[in-house]
């Protein structure tokens with residue numbers, strides 16, 4: 001997932017919920033690496049978005065691999081979305097008690113991501129970090145697009161990085177734009193999730209190019 005050293009870019013279409021088909025097709029025509037789908041259950045976060053049937057349709061339309069981010073409370077809901085066989089299925093450390101669900105999703109041949117909220121200590125995620133494919137650092141409180149990036153989260157990225165095996169991808173989600181992507185790269189992130197910075201623009205590709213920075217820009 002991080003072969004060429006370039007920042008991977010995953011586009012969140014959360015802000016385009018009312019014209020989803022058009023936005024997914026716009027992402028299809030860009031160089032983005034993934035399409036990020038923010039599933040919310042109205043319990044883990046207040047909003048309720050991307051029910052299973054909608055993600056099924058999104059998967060049909062998208063030519064980009066799906067990077068599904070589950071902001072849900074129930075392990076059964078995680079299992080349900082695993083049936084979609086996305087490229088990456090990410091759920092939150094705050095909802096797990098052991099590694100059973102990690103092993104289950106892996107057994108289906110799906111890459112597993114573990115997300116961590118800004119307020120959660122990295123000690124919580126430590127026992128699992130080398131059993132998953134990706135760590136998703138939330139750089140906003142989950143639940144809403146268009147919030148401001150929390151730079152203090154980068155201290156957690158730097159603190160965790162030395163404990164990770166080389167092939168575990170570090171992704172960061174929330175408030176990402178052309179102003180903060182460089183510090184994310186310097187802190188050790190391999191991938192950024194970006195919503196409003198890209199989808200509020202007419203020209204998605206122009207914005208994506210500003211996020212897809214290489215080794216030499218940092």
Ligand code: DX5
Pocket residue numbers: 012014015036038069140141142143144145146147173174175176193194195196197
């Ligand atoms: C927040 C979501 C993010 C968010 C990204 O709960 O997980 O994926 O929609 O959108 P921006 O880039 O607008 O913060």
Ligand code: ZN
Pocket residue numbers: 012036037038069173193
């Ligand atoms: Zn997300």
